[in-house]
Amino acid sequence: xxxxxxxxxxxxxxxxxxxxxxxxxxxxxxxxxxxxxxxxxxxxxxxxxxxxxxxxxxxxxxxxxxxxxxxxxxxxxxxxxxxxxxxxxxxxxxxxxxxxxxxxxxxxxxxxxxxxxxxxxxxxxxxxxxxxxxxxxxxxxxxxxxxxxxxxxxxxxxxxxxxxxxxxxx
Numbered sequence: 001x002x003x004x005x006x007x008x009x010x011x012x013x014x015x016x017x018x019x020x021x022x023x024x025x026x027x028x029x030x031x032x033x034x035x036x037x038x039x040x041x042x043x044x045x046x047x048x049x050x051x052x053x054x055x056x057x058x059x060x061x062x063x064x065x066x067x068x069x070x071x072x073x074x075x076x077x078x079x080x081x082x083x084x085x086x087x088x089x090x091x092x093x094x095x096x097x098x099x100x101x102x103x104x105x106x107x108x109x110x111x112x113x114x115x116x117x118x119x120x121x122x123x124x125x126x127x128x129x130x131x132x133x134x135x136x137x138x139x140x141x142x143x144x145x146x147x148x149x150x151x152x153x154x155x156x157x158x159x160x161x162x163x164x165x166x167x168x169x170x
Contacts, residue, residue, distance in 0.1 A: 001027070001043070001057065004031075005022070013029075013030055016076075019077045020066060020067075022064065022065065023062060024062050031043070043059075053154050055067055058152065078111065078149035080148070081150035083114075083142055084156075086116065086136065086138060087116055087136040088121040089134040089166075090120070093132050094129055096134070099134055100167070103163040103164075104134070104136070104160060111149065111151075111159065113155055114157070114161075115155050132169075135166065135169040137167075141161055141162070146160075146161055
């Protein structure tokens with residue numbers, strides 16, 4: 001589903017709206033080309049049980065979308081919101097020095113991903129090496145004009161976060 005909703009929707013005959021949504025029925029139809037007995041209930045089960053703390057997908061009414069991590073040319077719209085005072089970004093030891101000088105940038109993604117949950121941030125950071133937590137003074141960054149977006153209950157997004165608002169979490 002990530003390939004379908006984050007990276008190559010056209011390959012599966014799907015088109016996404018500006019917020020990344022597509023009809024759930026179309027996703028089920030696309031899945032049935034490979035899994036003939038796929039149902040909407042199966043898709044809902046994946047959304048609810050696959051890494052539920054990361055909330056990778058959202059179903060709203062009869063539509064579904066991937067919440068973040070898109071590699072599409074068109075940027076997926078997110079809801080602007082005031083962040084909590086402190087957020088965390090999980091990264092790896094070898095990237096830390098660059099982050100503390102250059103700030104957080106989305107790299108090959110559409111947004112920088114952050115969370116208020118230390119365990120979740122550490123898991124994200126561990127994907128590419130020894131994990132480190134970067135602490136973000138989100139209140140100060142927001143006051144200085146950095147725009148934050150609320151992706152879901154677990155994740156916050158930003159276009160970028162300048163280094164002056166970052167420090168390694170001890």
